[in-house]
Amino acid sequence: xxxxxxxxxxxxxxxxxxxxxxxxxxxPSERFITDVTSQALEILKSAETPQQLxxxxxxxxDTRTNMTRxxxxxxxxxxxxVDKADLVRFTKAxxxxxxxxxxxxxxxxxxxxxxxxxxxxKGRNHLVNSRVEFANSRPPVDMxxxxxxxxxxxxxxxxxxxxxxxxxxxxxDIFSGILKTNxxxxxxxxxxxxxxxxxxxxxx
Amino acid sequence: xxxxxxxxxxxxxxxLTPHIAKAEASIHDPYESFNxxxxxxxxxxxxxxxxxIASAYTTVLPSPVRRTFSNVLRTWTTxxxxxxxxxxxxxxxxxxxxxxxGINMTIGILGIIDMASHLGFKQxxxxxxxxxxxxxxxxxxxxxxxxxxxxxxxxxxxxxxxxFLNPTFYLSESEYRDGIFALDVINTRSELLEPLDDxxxxxxDLYTSYKSFYWQNRQFKIQDGATTFESLPDITxxxxx
Numbered sequence: 001x002x003x004x005x006x007x008x009x010x011x012x013x014x015x016x017x018x019x020x021x022x023x024x025x026x027x028p029s030e031r032f033i034t035d036v037t038s039q040a041l042e043i044l045k046s047a048e049t050p051q052q053l054x055x056x057x058x059x060x061x062d063t064r065t066n067m068t069r070x071x072x073x074x075x076x077x078x079x080x081x082v083d084k085a086d087l088v089r090f091t092k093a094x095x096x097x098x099x100x101x102x103x104x105x106x107x108x109x110x111x112x113x114x115x116x117x118x119x120x121x122k123g124r125n126h127l128v129n130s131r132v133e134f135a136n137s138r139p140p141v142d143m144x145x146x147x148x149x150x151x152x153x154x155x156x157x158x159x160x161x162x163x164x165x166x167x168x169x170x171x172x173d174i175f176s177g178i179l180k181t182n183x184x185x186x187x188x189x190x191x192x193x194x195x196x197x198x199x200x201x202x203x204x
Numbered sequence: 205x206x207x208x209x210x211x212x213x214x215x216x217x218x219x220l221t222p223h224i225a226k227a228e229a230s231i232h233d234p235y236e237s238f239n240x241x242x243x244x245x246x247x248x249x250x251x252x253x254x255x256x257i258a259s260a261y262t263t264v265l266p267s268p269v270r271r272t273f274s275n276v277l278r279t280w281t282t283x284x285x286x287x288x289x290x291x292x293x294x295x296x297x298x299x300x301x302x303x304x305x306g307i308n309m310t311i312g313i314l315g316i317i318d319m320a321s322h323l324g325f326k327q328x329x330x331x332x333x334x335x336x337x338x339x340x341x342x343x344x345x346x347x348x349x350x351x352x353x354x355x356x357x358x359x360x361x362x363x364x365x366x367x368f369l370n371p372t373f374y375l376s377e378s379e380y381r382d383g384i385f386a387l388d389v390i391n392t393r394s395e396l397l398e399p400l401d402d403x404x405x406x407x408x409d410l411y412t413s414y415k416s417f418y419w420q421n422r423q424f425k426i427q428d429g430a431t432t433f434e435s436l437p438d439i440t441x442x443x444x445x
Contacts, residue, residue: 079442
């Protein structure tokens, strides 16, 4: 029994000593995520009407993401053959749907904290790790942000991972199914997004 | 003879050494039509059975009580993780899980308080499905089973083996065993009330969302919760004009 407790105490001490690390200054990609999340929480706190929330959330998306890249990714193989006009229409439909759905979904989160815990870099790609602490009793959730350094040196957000699930990947899976059942018809996909937006608007 | 046995043992050990499982790119769904029907049945059963029970459970029991149940259930099933850590030869994880089990069963009063997490020992669950994946066993096709949820043949085999690794399976009184099982199911569903409601509201194809979430999350667990650049899709051609 004494041996058992000694083992536990030793494990505790060594584990805690190893986990103590000084937080160095934030890297540019980490600072980018800190800025984006602060901006998002500020919008959620200050927006007085759903319309204002959507407008400001839309501006956040326009300035902090590269929507064309995200749209192309969610199209999967279809991105190779889509013509420019359809891509522009699809990108807009996707952006508006995201504003409507995520804007409404995030409306309840105002006192949450996003703490950047580290990052890794490969070329222009950065994976920023963070922990979201909720205001209610919900346990904290780890999130990973896929950030891309643009050619002009600015940073844009490409995807978000929660519990191992990438959001854009999930959209891609859904869109590829819709395209498959509609003979790769972009019109059907855009119509699908428009309907989804209408449903979200009527629910809100 | 002993030498032959030693060589045989070594050969088996080398052959079966778990490798760093590479993420499988996507899940095959050859039975989609059948799976979608199963999913529809699942949604009905969930709407009229599982969800109301979970909802009532959440209403009747305050959050600290539910958290206590979660802690106890997680602690009591930690030996499943410890065994799978050993099968995978992951000794550091086995050490952490063993420490978690020891701390929570003693200082945490039989698992009522998750002291291990407070002390920095992160919860990480390993199951036999993940062990099989580490040994290179393919997942097989996607299957959706009403009330059980999304799965694959590999995961189903894993769940069966894990059942025998779970100490609560060996309780002599079947009432206790069944009671713990029922509590586990209700408690798990109650923890998913908010996320699944949110998903149902935002997804335009709930079946595919479940499949995508399940598959990505399983791959994440197989990779021990590590997100690496190697596990990401190639997006280099997205910037081409």
